[in-house]
Amino acid sequence: MKRPEIVARRIGREQQPIAIIDDFAPDPDALRAFAIGAEFGPGREHYPGIRATLPDRYLAEQQALIATVLREIFGHATSAKMLDASFSIVTRAPEELSLEQRLPHVDAVEAGRIAMVHYLSPDSADGTAFFRHRATGFETIDAARAGIYYPHLDAELRNGAMPAGYIADDTSLFERIHHVDARYNRAVLYRSAALHSGAIREPAALSADPAVGRLTVTAFLAAT
Structure with a gap:
């Protein structure tokens, strides 16, 4: 079993921290096998796909590693x-996406919120992209910025639609500032307030079958 390898980066003009952890789970093949036998249902909120319950041991096995990353990279001690x-x-076809699903998004604006994506597809060629809103220059949206950003974005969208499909690169409204490549058993952690999106480059390959689809673990934490 390989030891996890942690790389810290600071991205964009705001120099927000992200953590990339290779060999994240001790037995990713067992996780995939569990997912293949799991019952998936519709995703909540604006998630363009399906979700299923994790094995109980997953969080217990990753707790110490996550705590180390939160302390040493994000300063939550x-x-x-x-x-x-x-x-x-992710299963939704590009032409079926809502407007919200075609935009970079934030998962939370509250301080201390951290998001994690754990990639579990051996053949995935995409990853996670991070963005800057061109008009405001914002790369993160906290509670103070929300009142500026969302009205500004609404006005822009009334004057012109976002391109159809998943966002993975620059658009007229957003500039991509960083991209984390998906790799089997890699995890990326970032502040939930960061503008980001799954970088879906091969939508024709999307499948609801966990054996061949874009299988990940997504997690959200509140840290202090």
């Missing part, structure tokens, strides 16, 4: 609460 975690598979 006391505690972290897991708000939500599940297997996730």
